Amino acid sequence: MARLVRYPGPGCVVEFMQGNQPQLAYVVEEQSGRLRVLTQNRREAKLPASRLLPWSGPAYPANLSRADTERLLDSHVAKRRELAAGIDVLELWSMAQGEVEQAKAEWFAELLWADPDPDQVAAMGRVLLDCKTHFKFHPPEFIPYSAETVESRLVEQEETRIREKLVGVGQAFLKELWQSGNGPVDVDKLRAKPDAETAPLLAAMLKARIADPDDKEPDLLWRELRRGLPEHPYLALLLAERWGIVPPHYNYLLDRAGYVTGESWAEPYADEVAQLRRRRDELDAAIDPRPFVSIDAATTTDIDDAFVAECDGEAIRVSVAFACPAVHWDFSSPLGRAVLDRATSLYLPEGTSHMLPRELADDIYSLRQGEPRPALILDLRVDAGGEPTLTGLSFGRITVAANITYYQAEERLSADSASCADMAADTSTGLDRLDWAASRDLASRLRERRIRNGAVIIERQEPEIVLDDGDTPQVRLEVKEPTPAAQLLVSELMIVANELCARWAMEQGVPLYFRTQDAVLPKDAAGVWTEPEDVYRVVKHFGPTLLEIQPKPHKGLGVPAYCPVTSPLRRITDLINVAQIQRVLTTGQPMFSRDELESMQPSVSARLEAVGKVQRFRPRYWKMLHLLQNRKASTWTGVAVDECGGLVTLALPDAQIFVRAPRDMLGEKLYPGQRFALRFGKIDPLCNEIRVAEAHEEEADV
Structure with a gap:
């Protein structure tokens, strides 16, 4: 039987690698380690002996004709391919495991053939070379890889x-x-x-x-x-x-925030939700008999605050209650961790997505009319100068007397012209049990006091974005009938409740999350601002609001400290703070230490920022799509608010967005508050691009 050739010379069949594949060749001439060969592809080539694979042979006469050589090579190529096709390389790898650390192709060939010839050894070498996942070729040997x-x-x-x-x-x-x-x-x-x-x-x-x-x-x-x-x-x-x-108009911001809309995200936590419902029903706490009233939009179902107010001589006594899902909450449970990650509810034109499972937000803990609910109750007294004093903070249950809309509250607040000082409260049932005159006076006093303390109050009518059904929705911007008295009352109640809880926490040494804005504002910034140019001017001085453990002033609100507690169904900071307060009131100890809150703060802030971007930027997309859909049919009023370089920033009051236009498009004279009729050219809602094509100054109202 033909044997392998150790030192191949003329007449020997050899193999070498070309293009990551073994190539067969016949040695025509050898001189000082350099070979001239005829390859299986009918070409002559020169190569050093070092390129040869370590299985040369068999050897033939050196003087074969070219035709005989080509037939010889074809024969060996066919034979080696046939032999290689019949080799189970994975079985060989299994046999080699634990037997050898490395071996030549001959050793592996001997596992199949008693006395392998050069074609069998070469076929084995080809198979091992090709199985790079199981063998490493370290010439002249093959190393079987471990199972891992x-x-x-x-x-x-x-x-x-x-x-x-x-x-x-x-x-x-x-x-x-x-x-x-x-x-x-x-x-x-x-x-x-x-x-x-x-x-x-x-x-x-x-x-x-x-x-x-x-x-x-x-x-x-x-x-x-x-x-x-x-x-x-x-x-x-x-x-x-x-x-x-x-789908078209896909909200990619949700993906970037890792936020799942709808209710599917809550399905894995159904057992936890059911347990929370049972524990709420088993709660044994006294029910406050006072006629609390909530004021929300007509579509609101996650009602997390209510109040009651009445005259007390020249002062006004107020109680603010906010929902308390924290009474049985476990932040370390699967549901608790999921809610921490969601961080806040989203209220978008496409629909609402709750921070909590909807059953918790809209039902189990929502302050629904006529149904007992756990709540934190903050009692305060506001004097004639608007200075609030905390008179009590407790945990219990309330039954809201009425859930009313802003429009219903506006009607009550506007219809009654009596002042708190000469108002005799109606003690009949229902809404009439609430002292609406006291409520109106309360809001005014609280706002005036904040303005004296430097508050910057921005009033602007945000349009409601309405999407018509369809794959290509038509966007409408609707301006709802304003409810200034009701909006003022609710906003001032929430601010004073958050301020007084912050004061209480500072006095008691209870660690909470505080919202701070320790900016330096001009003295003339304090007040109520409605015109776009004034709003833009004062807002430029605002610093960012921060989430911190250390209480600091919130200059924009005009309060010395501010901790969010009034929306525990909607924001994770409020839920954590309510949990802290509720535990102190019932056990004497907070749920989290200061160090624990500090360790959580980066992730809480990051999630609030990520999800908050969706709430800030998505409505702008729809507004710009509305501008695009009506670009040819409408002009828009733009109010000049700032000039920087060659561009002028204009506010669009009807859409509540800002655009920029070249300075030379707006004429020679330009001043803040100047109004222009604008037409737009290119509008790309996705890329947030909008170009002003035409601008004509509007005549000033006389």
Whole structure:
């Protein structure tokens, strides 16, 4: 039987690597370690002996004709391929495990053949070379990988295979998808279509880019996929919308915030919710008999505050109650951790998404009329000068006498012209039990006192965004009938309650989360501002509001300290603070120490900021879409509020957004408050781009 040749010379059959594949050759000439060979591809080549694979042979006469040599090579190529096809390399790897750390191809060949010839050894070497997941070639030997390494390399190999396939299929598909035009596309009509394996992977890639466009890990793959497509900050979103894997006008901000809308997120916590309902029903606490009233929008179902007010001579006695889901709350439970991550409720034109499961927010803990609910009750007295004094803070249960709307409250507050000093409270049932004159005077006193303390109060009518049904919704901006007295009452009650709870916490040494704004405001900034140019001027001096453990002034509100407690159904800071206060009132100890609150603060702030961006930016998208839909039919009033360089900032009071226009478009004379009729050119709601095409000064009202 032919044997392997240790030192191949003329007439010897050899193998070498070319293009990552073994190539067969016949040695024609050898000189000082350099070989001239005829390859299986009928070509002559020169190569050093060091390039040869370690299984040379068999040897033939050196003077064979070219035709005989070619037939010889073809014969060995066919034989070695046939032999390699019959080798179970994975079985060989199993046999080698624990037997050898490394071995030559001959050793592995001997596991199958008693006395392997060169073709059998070469076939074995080819199979081992090709199985890179299980063997490492360290010439002249092969090293079997461990089971752990094999598993890792198999995963890597599969990822490489999928990546290559994804790029090959995805590039053409995405390019054709982009070139198909705006709007949803019939994917079945495209020439390039991903198959059942690549389609979900490609869709997942687009969704991942929508959620985190700055993720560096898949960035190289994304660069390959988007090759030949334009640079666009929302390319993945636009492609996903055209493909139909996300709906038109998709709210990508939710993905970036990691916030799930709807109620599906709460389904895993149904048992915890049911347990909270049982514990609420078993709560044994006295019911406060006073006729608390809540004031909210007509669509509000998560009612988390109510109040009652009455005259006390020249002073006004007030009690503010806020919902107390914290009475049985466990922040470390699965539901508690999920709510910490949600951080706040979202109120968007598309719909409301609650921080808490809807059953908790709208039912179990909502201060619904006629139903006993656990609550924190803050009692205070406001003197004739508007100075509030805390007279009590307690935990108990209340039964709200009435849930009313802002319009109903406005009617009550506006109809009664009597002042607190000469008002005789009606003691009949229902809403008439509430001293509406005292309530109106209360709001005025509290606001005037804050203004004296430097408060900057912004009053502007925010339009309601209404979306008509359909895949391409028509956006309407509706201005609701104002309810200034009711809005003033509710806002002042919430501010004073948050201020007095902050004072109480400071006096008692109870750690809470405080909202601070320790900015330096001009002396003339204090007051109520309504005109766009005035609003813009004073707001420029505002510093950011911060969430801190250390109480500091909130200069914009004109209060020395402020801790949010009045919306525990809607904001995580309020829920945590209410839990702190409730535990101190009932057990003498807070739920969290100061150190624990400090350790939680970065994540709480980060989640509030991330979800808060959705609340701030999404309404602007719809407003700009409204401008786009009405661009040709309407002009918009723009009020000049600031000039910087060659651009002028204009406020649009009807939409409550700002735009910029070139200075030379607005004429020679320009002053804050100057009004212009604007027409817009390009509007891109997604990229937040809007260009003023025309501007004509409006005549001033006489």
